[in-house]
Amino acid sequence: MSFTYTRKAMKVDRQPRCRCRVGPGSFEVRARVERFAEPAVLLLLAEGPSHGYELADALEELLEEGRVDFGNLYRLLRSLEGEGLVASSWSEDAPGPLKRIYELTGEGAALLGAWAGSLRSGQARIARVLERYGAVAEKIDNTYHGKD
Amino acid sequence: MSFTYTRKAMKVDRQPRCRCRVGPGSFEVRARVERFAEPAVLLLLAEGPSHGYELADALEELLEEGRVDFGNLYRLLRSLEGEGLVASSWSEDAPGPLKRIYELTGEGAALLGAWAGSLRSGQARIARVLERYGAVAEKIDNTYHGKD
DNA sequence: TTCGAGTATAGGTGAACGACATAGGTGTCG
DNA sequence: CGACACCTATGTCGTTCACCTATACTCGAA
Numbered sequence: 490m491s492f493t494y495t496r497k498a499m500k501v502d503r504q505p506r507c508r509c510r511v512g513p514g515s516f517e518v519r520a521r522v523e524r525f526a527e528p529a530v531l532l533l534l535a536e537g538p539s540h541g542y543e544l545a546d547a548l549e550e551l552l553e554e555g556r557v558d559f560g561n562l563y564r565l566l567r568s569l570e571g572e573g574l575v576a577s578s579w580s581e582d583a584p585g586p587l588k589r590i591y592e593l594t595g596e597g598a599a600l601l602g603a604w605a606g607s608l609r610s611g612q613a614r615i616a617r618v619l620e621r622y623g624a625v626a627e628k629i630d631n632t633y634h635g636k637d
Numbered sequence: 638m639s640f641t642y643t644r645k646a647m648k649v650d651r652q653p654r655c656r657c658r659v660g661p662g663s664f665e666v667r668a669r670v671e672r673f674a675e676p677a678v679l680l681l682l683a684e685g686p687s688h689g690y691e692l693a694d695a696l697e698e699l700l701e702e703g704r705v706d707f708g709n710l711y712r713l714l715r716s717l718e719g720e721g722l723v724a725s726s727w728s729e730d731a732p733g734p735l736k737r738i739y740e741l742t743g744e745g746a747a748l749l750g751a752w753a754g755s756l757r758s759g760q761a762r763i764a765r766v767l768e769r770y771g772a773v774a775e776k777i778d779n780t781y782h783g784k785d
Numbered sequence: 786t787t788c789g790a791g792t793a794t795a796g797g798t799g800a801a802c803g804a805c806a807t808a809g810g811t812g813t814c815g
Numbered sequence: 816c817g818a819c820a821c822c823t824a825t826g827t828c829g830t831t832c833a834c835c836t837a838t839a840c841t842c843g844a845a
Contacts, residue, residue, distance in 0.1 A: 506803070506830055507672040507744050508751070510693040510720075514744055516751040516842095522678075523669045523802070524655040532766060535773050542822050550768070552762060561803060563824055572658075577714060586811040586822045596662055598781040603656070603664040605770050608763050611668035615756050615763075618680060621699070622753045629750075633743040654801050654832075671802090688825075690792055709832060711794055734792055734840050 522611065524624055526557060531597055534575060540593035541566060557600035566591055573598055670759065674713055679745055682723060686740040689714060715738055722748055733782035747776060 526548065531545050541563055547556045554556040558583060566589075567573045574597035580588040593601070643705035681687060689711055696705045706743040710777050714737075717723045729734040741749070746753065 500696055507675075508748070513748040514650070518748070518749045518751040518755040519641075520673075520752065520755040521671045521803095522759065523671050524764075525668075526803095527655075528668075529766060532770055532773070535770075535777050540822080554694040556764075556806065559823080560805085560807095560825075565750065567824090571843095577768075588822065591711075592697065595781040598777050599662040600656070600664045600666070601770070605767060605774075606669065607666040607668040608767055611670065611768075612763050614671065614673075614702075615760050617699065618677060619753060619756055621684075622680055622749070625680070626753075629683050629746050633741075633746040636823090674832095688792095689794070706833060706835095707793085708795070708797090708835080712796090712832095715795085734794095736793070 520615075521554075522608070525552070526562065527569070528601060528608065530562075531564060531574070531593065531601040531604065534593040535598060535601055536590055538590050540580070540588040540590050542588070543577070544591075567595065572596075648661075669765075670756070673700070675717070676712075676749060676756065677715070677743065678713060679722070679752065682739055682741040683746060683749055686738050688728065688736040688738050692739075716749040717745065720744075745784065 506519075508516055511517050529548055529551055529570045530544055531552070533544055541559070544566075545557055545559060545562055548562070566575065566577070570577055570591070573577070573594055575591045576594055576634065577589045580590050590630065644665045652742070654667075655669065656664055659665050677696055677699055678692060681692055687695070689707070692714075693705055693707060693710055696710070697703065714723065714725075718725055718739070722742055724742055725737045725738045728738050
C-alpha cells in the first residue's frame with residue numbers, strides 16, 4: 490500500500506537557475522536579483538512582526554514568483570537573527586503549532602535602507618540595458634528575421 | 638631573491654557576494670541580477686561583432702560595475718558559442734595579437750529578446766518592493782531612529 | 786635585447802546561492 | 816483513527832561567479 494518510496498525514483502531534471510531553451514529560437518529566462526528574498530523579508534517585517542509561514546504567503550504575493558522555498562526562507566530568517574538584523578520569540582497566546590515571531594531590529598532597518606538604495610541603482614542598470622536594447626531591436630529584427 | 642611565493646600567504650578575506658556590514662548600522666549591498674553579463678554581452682554583440690577585450694571595455698561602461706572578470710567573460714563567450722548563440726572567427730587583418738571575433742546568431746538574438754522581456758518584469762518586481770518600502774520608510778524612521 | 790604594459794585566452798578554486806528532498810511537530814475535520 | 820493544513824526545520828547538491836593563476840603574443844621604452 491505505501492508507495493511513498495517511489496518518490497525517490499522520480500528525479501525531475503533540475504532546471505537551470507536562470508534560463509533554458511524550450512525550443513528552437515524559444516527561451517525561458519528568469520532575471521532574478523540575487524538574494525532578493527532578503528530585502529523582501531526585511532520589508533515585510535518593517536511593516537509588522539510576522540512568522541515564517543506567514544512571510545511565505547506575503548512573499549508569494551509581493552514577489553509574484555510562486556511559493557518561496559521554505560527551507561531557504563527559514564534558513565534566511567535564522568541567519569538574519571544570527572546577525573542581529575531581526576529578533577524572534579515564540580508566540581505563546583496563539584492556538585495551533587508554535588510560531589516563531591520575527592521582528593525587525595534597528596540594524597535590520599538600516600540594512601533594508603541599504604538594499605533600497607542598491608535596488609534603485611540596479612533598476613537604473615537594467616533600464617540602461619533595456620533602453621539600448623530598444624535602440625537595436627529593429628536592427629535585430631531586420632538582420633535575423635527579415636532576410637534570414 | 639624571488640619572493641613571489643609570499644603572495645600565497647596574502648589571502649584576502651573573500652567578501653560575500655551581495656552584502657556585508659561595514660560598520661554598526663552601515664551596510665554595503667550590491668543588488669545583482671543573476672547572470673546579468675549574458676544579456677549584456679548579447680546586447681553588445683547585437684550592436685556589432687566584437688572580441689573579448691573590447692567586450693570587457695564595453696561591459697565596464699554599460700554595467701558600471703568595474704572591470705568584468707576576464708576569466709568568466711571568456712568562459713561565458715565559449716559557452717554561448719557552444720550553445721550556438723554566438724559564432725566566432727579569427728580576425729586576420731588587424732594588427733596585434735589574434736582576436737577571436739564573436740557575432741550574434743539568430744538564436745542568440747532570440748535569447749536576447751527573452752532576456753529583455755524577463756528584465757522588464759524584474760524591473761516591475763523591484764519597483765513594487767521599492768514602492769512599498771517608500772510607504773513604510775517614514776514609519777521605519779520613527780520607530781528606529783526617532784525614539785530608539 | 787631585455788623589460789614591462791597591454792592584449793588575448795583559459796583553467797582552478799571555493800564561497801554563496803538556491804532547487805529539491807526529507808522530516809517532525811500541532812491542530813482540525815470527517 | 817487517518818488525512819490534511821499549518822508550522823518549523825535540516826540535508827544535499829548543482830549552478831554561478833569573484834578571485835586567482837598561467838600562458839602567450841605584440842609593441843614601445845630603457
